[in-house]
Amino acid sequence: MGQRNTNDVLMEPTVFETFESNVRSYCRKYPVIFSKAKGSVLIDQSGREYIDFLCGAGSCNYGHNNDYIKGKVVEYLMGDGLLHGLDMYSIAKGEFIDCLEREILIPRGFDYKVLFPGPTGTNAVEVALKIARKVKGRSNVLALMGGFHGMSLGSLALTTERSARDACGVSLGNVTHVPHPSMMPGFDTIAYIDMLLSDDHSGVDKPAAIIVESVQGEGGINIVSNEWLRDMRALCDKHDMLLILDEIQTGCGRTGSFFSFERADIIPDIVVMAKSLGGIGMPCSIALVKPEYDVLLPGEHNGTFRGFQLAFVAGKAAIEYMMEHNLEAETVRKGRIVEEYLAARLRQIDPSLTFRGLGLMWGIDFGSYPCGTTQQIRKACFENGLILELSGREDTVVKIMPPLVIEDEQLVQGLEMLMKVIAETVNPAGMVPAPQSDMIKPVV
Numbered sequence: 001m002g003q004r005n006t007n008d009v010l011m012e013p014t015v016f017e018t019f020e021s022n023v024r025s026y027c028r029k030y031p032v033i034f035s036k037a038k039g040s041v042l043i044d045q046s047g048r049e050y051i052d053f054l055c056g057a058g059s060c061n062y063g064h065n066n067d068y069i070k071g072k073v074v075e076y077l078m079g080d081g082l083l084h085g086l087d088m089y090s091i092a093k094g095e096f097i098d099c100l101e102r103e104i105l106i107p108r109g110f111d112y113k114v115l116f117p118g119p120t121g122t123n124a125v126e127v128a129l130k131i132a133r134k135v136k137g138r139s140n141v142l143a144l145m146g147g148f149h150g151m152s153l154g155s156l157a158l159t160t161e162r163s164a165r166d167a168c169g170v171s172l173g174n175v176t177h178v179p180h181p182s183m184m185p186g187f188d189t190i191a192y193i194d195m196l197l198s199d200d201h202s203g204v205d206k207p208a209a210i211i212v213e214s215v216q217g218e219g220g221i222n223i224v225s226n227e228w229l230r231d232m233r234a235l236c237d238k239h240d241m242l243l244i245l246d247e248i249q250t251g252c253g254r255t256g257s258f259f260s261f262e263r264a265d266i267i268p269d270i271v272v273m274a275k276s277l278g279g280i281g282m283p284c285s286i287a288l289v290k291p292e293y294d295v296l297l298p299g300e301h302n303g304t305f306r307g308f309q310l311a312f313v314a315g316k317a318a319i320e321y322m323m324e325h326n327l328e329a330e331t332v333r334k335g336r337i338v339e340e341y342l343a344a345r346l347r348q349i350d351p352s353l354t355f356r357g358l359g360l361m362w363g364i365d366f367g368s369y370p371c372g373t374t375q376q377i378r379k380a381c382f383e384n385g386l387i388l389e390l391s392g393r394e395d396t397v398v399k400i401m402p403p404l405v406i407e408d409e410q411l412v413q414g415l416e417m418l419m420k421v422i423a424e425t426v427n428p429a430g431m432v433p434a435p436q437s438d439m440i441k442p443v444v
Helices: 014-019 067-078 091-108 121-136 153-158 162-166 189-198 226-238 260-264 309-324 327-349 373-383 408-426
Strands: 034-038 041-044 049-052 113-115 141-144 175-178 209-212 242-246 270-273 286-289 354-358 361-365 389-391 397-400
Touching (some): 121 270, 175 189, 226 242, 226 260, 373 408
Parallel strands (some): 209 242
Antiparallel strands (some): 113 286
């Protein structure tokens, strides 16, 4: 792996720079041409390997080209299995639904209808909004500041990133944004929302729903507490609004349980999922809807690619792989490795640096550093063979999100590369603490 055939002709970037739209973004941050990927490693066309802490923005939890999942997909392809099926019945879809119910939903006591809205996360958010507004007969929806829920108009109205909102060219309404608990420590956001909905002079229209990420990914790895989630569930019941949990990035085991909200012992009314649901990067999304809210009539939500059969095959195989390899517990264990590592090493570099996360979803906050610091860190990490992304206000949070299957040694290697870059970036004198591998003991 990683060796290039000397007879191969290298692709030049001019084809992209000349003909691809200016809207492209990730390729500007990682300006090489990738050709292969395996496990937790991306490989460019020259054969150079990069440890992957980006993970397809959370779409490759089970690793690139996972042998088990890929094997099931190849087997299905070689058997001439149905590939495109709209929303017709198929063996692949039926087996996916059955596996999801049997392995994930029923053991957790969840009773949901499975709705296939289209291939992307924003499709799932759009249909959740449509359902909530039809069920309650109200148009307003609450969303948390710092949230990211998609780039189509309904989802974008929920999203607070200014540049994304400004690009759409139309007004984005029917959403009231409220502070995230992390924004104002000590401020009771539940009481504030309760006041807005109870006071007939608040100026806020009664909402059909509130949408929540239990861990904001693009917002900067902002975590709401178990108590806050439980209080929000009660508040939704009090004010007759639906609770929608956005599990698009946090789902499929990313935070240590299949759903990130499980830690609070709540049952949302609607759950939206995508990204790693498709197993190995196959596009797939679902909305899990309580049966009493399954109100859309046949054809009231539609889409040509609601039935991508390869995603169903890969999604079923991913669940099987997760269960067989105990990935939820493994993710919790590896999360402790990250937490202990950051606690030890960041203190050496700058005791004021803070970090936060769950499972294998972590962020290091550089909000107190000069503008551009994190961009320098990302660039230097890439040059040293580590790919990661930024998030949060002004992109001041360095995001750590490797595949859940990453080997311990590779995880620590990536963390060591990151610490070296951080130290060199924030300490111009070059006083880089020497690696101390004995600080990180095996976590069992």
